Amino acid sequence: MENGNSQNISEPLLPDKQRPEWRLLVKGEKEYELSNFVLQLKVSQTATDIKKGKLSVEKAVDEIYELCEKYKHAVVKDMKVIFSSN
Amino acid sequence: MSTHLHTVEEVSKLIKEGRKLLLSGDESLLTQLPDGNWVGGTIPYFMTTGGGLFTQDRIYVNDISDIVTDFSIVSYYENDISQIVTDSFDNGFTFIILPALTKVWSKYALESPEWRNLYVNPIIGWVSGVKYEDFGKLQPKTYIGNKSSANKAAVLHARLPYNKVARAEIINVYEQGNGDNIFFEKRGFGNNECLINGEKRNLYDYLYENKIDETLPLVANYGGASLNVGSIWNKETKRADLFAPVFPETVYRVAKHRDIDYAAEFKEKLSGKDASNMVFSATCLFNYVNFGLEGKNIANVTGPVTFGEIAYHVVNQTFVYLVVE
Numbered sequence: 476m477e478n479g480n481s482q483n484i485s486e487p488l489l490p491d492k493q494r495p496e497w498r499l500l501v502k503g504e505k506e507y508e509l510s511n512f513v514l515q516l517k518v519s520q521t522a523t524d525i526k527k528g529k530l531s532v533e534k535a536v537d538e539i540y541e542l543c544e545k546y547k548h549a550v551v552k553d554m555k556v557i558f559s560s561n
Numbered sequence: 562m563s564t565h566l567h568t569v570e571e572v573s574k575l576i577k578e579g580r581k582l583l584l585s586g587d588e589s590l591l592t593q594l595p596d597g598n599w600v601g602g603t604i605p606y607f608m609t610t611g612g613g614l615f616t617q618d619r620i621y622v623n624d625i626s627d628i629v630t631d632f633s634i635v636s637y638y639e640n641d642i643s644q645i646v647t648d649s650f651d652n653g654f655t656f657i658i659l660p661a662l663t664k665v666w667s668k669y670a671l672e673s674p675e676w677r678n679l680y681v682n683p684i685i686g687w688v689s690g691v692k693y694e695d696f697g698k699l700q701p702k703t704y705i706g707n708k709s710s711a712n713k714a715a716v717l718h719a720r721l722p723y724n725k726v727a728r729a730e731i732i733n734v735y736e737q738g739n740g741d742n743i744f745f746e747k748r749g750f751g752n753n754e755c756l757i758n759g760e761k762r763n764l765y766d767y768l769y770e771n772k773i774d775e776t777l778p779l780v781a782n783y784g785g786a787s788l789n790v791g792s793i794w795n796k797e798t799k800r801a802d803l804f805a806p807v808f809p810e811t812v813y814r815v816a817k818h819r820d821i822d823y824a825a826e827f828k829e830k831l832s833g834k835d836a837s838n839m840v841f842s843a844t845c846l847f848n849y850v851n852f853g854l855e856g857k858n859i860a861n862v863t864g865p866v867t868f869g870e871i872a873y874h875v876v877n878q879t880f881v882y883l884v885v886e
Contacts, residue, residue, distance in 0.1 A: 509785045510833075512730045516873060517680045519784035523810070542680060548886070549728055549835070 487547045490558045492540050500557055501525065501535035509553045517542050566609060566619035569593045575624065581632055583656055583717065583841060584704070585687075585865035586620035594620075594707050600634055600715040601704035602658035602689030606866035608844055613854035613866065617692070621865055623841050628885050629653070631720035636705045636713040639668040649682045650720035654727035654883060656841070657686035658715045659875070661701045661868040665714045670806050670875035671748055679873055683729035685883040687843040688869030693850075701868065725885055729872045730834060732880040733787045734826045734848075735816040737780040743767075743813040750803045765794065765801045768815070776851045778878050779813040789816070791847050791877030804869055804877045823852035827880070828860045835884070842882035843867050851878075 490496070499505040503522025509515050517539060524530035543550050567575075569590050575582060576597035584591065584601035591601050605617050625632075631653075637645060642665055649655045659666040666688060673679055689701040703715035721727060743764070744756040753764040768775075778789035790813065792801040807813060842864040848854065849866045862880070872881040 503784075507785075512786055512872070513680050513683070513728070515784035515786035517784075519786070520674070520680070522784075545726060546728065 487551050487554070489540065489543055489547060490554065492536060494558065496557050497536045497539065498532055501532060501539050507553070507556050509556065511546060511550045511553050513546065514539075514542065514550055514553055565622060566607065566614075566616070567622050568619065572620050572622060575622065579626075580624050581626045581629060581717070583623040583625060584620055585689075587617040588691075588699070588702055588709070589617060590620050591702075591704055592707075592709065596706040596708075598632070598634065599704070599706060600656065600658060600717045602660070602687065602715065602865070603702045604687075604690050604865050604867055605692050606846055606849055608849075608854070608859060608863050608866055610858055610861050610863060612856040612858045613849050615692075615855070621863075623864075625719060625840060628721065628725070628840060629719040630722055633718045634705055635716045635718065636703075636710060637665060637716060638713055639664040642669050642714055643672065643676060645684070645714075645716055645718075646676050646678045646681070649718050652682075652723065652726065653718060653720040654683040654685060654729070654885075656717045656719065656883075657684060657871055658703045659686070659688050659869070659871065660703050660711055660713070661688045661690050663712050665712060666869075666875070667750060667806075669714065670750070674808065674874055683727045683883060684871060684873050685729045685841060685881060686871040687865055687867040687881075688871070688875065690846065690868030693846065721885060728884045728886065730836070730882055730884065731786070731870075731872050731876065732827060732830045732834070732882075733789060733876075733878070734821060734823060734830065735778055735780055735789055735819070735878060736787055737782060737814040738777075738817040740771075740815050743779065743815075744809070744811070745807040745813070746809055748806055748808045750806050752803070752807050753800055763799075765799050768794070768801060769799075773815055774818065776847070777816045777819060779807070780816045781808075781811050781813050788874060788876050789878045791845070805875050819851065823848070823854070824857060824859050831860050831862075835886075836882060838884050838886045839882050840885050842880065843870050844880045845870055845878045847878045848880075
């Protein structure tokens with residue numbers, strides 16, 4: 476996973492919030508094989524709420540990013556899936 | 562932290578010592594306990610390291626005293642249950658017990674998926690019940706200390722140290738089958754009206770006519786997470802009574818067959834997860850009965866065997882657990 480940091484870190488860093496994959500993720504436009512349970516649920520919720528006009532893409536990205544920050548150790552595998560796929 | 566089955570005397574001692582406890586057991590036992598820092602629910606079925614067990618002589622104890630830095634114990638009715646999200650601590654988890662087939666159970670199950678901040682902190686718990694033969698005769702109860710209720714949710718909000726985080730997870734051995742897509746136009750528990758291949762059908766009639774295994778749940782896919790809706794068929798009224806709600810714009814399919822080795826399937830799924838710091842778990846009475854779990858040790862997991870499980874959502878036929886790491 477790219478993190479822009481050449482040091483050997485113990486704390487995983489999330490990809491930059493400006494990466495387009497975050498938007499694809501929250502809109503549900505691309506289906507990823509995620510394994511973290513709460514991330515799966517949150518992605519499902521944001522995609523539904525964006526479709527219904529209840530949530531903006533930007534706010535959805537903020538919420539998903541915050542969730543991933545909290546669970547940064549638990550979502551390492553999912554981050555690789557999302558940000559390494561074409 | 563203790564996760565054992567205990568006598569009333571042993572649990573009373575823990576309560577008097579000020580321990581913070583999550584309890585499950587038969588009503589005849591819970592009702593004998595003194596007041597204190599505990600929440601509880603009625604159920605006489607458990608998973609133990611000796612295997613699945615029915616007992617009305619022991620209380621199952623999760624002692625969370627050593628992992629939380631602060632806590633609050635609150636009961637909620639259906640008109641304020643949505644506050645459990647805002648009442649939670651900034652970094653922590655919420656433990657909830659809902660009494661089965663009540664307004665607060667129904668309200669939480671139906672509305673929680675739409676709460677904006679539902680996923681900020683883990684919500685883990687279970688649905689209280691009774692001995693299966695007493696279903697319909699006795700009321701499931703919850704407890705806030707030694708005050709019981711047949712219609713309130715019992716909740717313990719826990720705060721964790723800044724360097725810890727809680728994570729709610731599930732293990733579901735069921736997957737969506739390859740059959741028809743089933744849609745429901747209205748959310749609810751009592752929905753038997755559904756759309757299948759564009760045609761309005763009665764759910765019970767569809768399941769019955771297609772000789773669907775009655776024990777199989779409907780399964781929905783939430784971003785890759787499989788969530789079950791279990792049912793009990795009422796052949797007199799020709800209804801499939803649902804134990805979790807269904808929602809519109811969601812594709813349900815009958816689960817694949819359950820001709821599986823539950824223990825092997827469970828262990829395989831558990832091995833793919835980091836569950837080394839499990840502090841609570843619960844599983845479903847449907848699985849206990851359908852897979853013959855009485856006397857069977859399943860991966861050394863222990864906890865109450867319940868009338869429904871809660872991992873943010875109310876789910877059925879699922880193993881739910883909380884990790885603190």
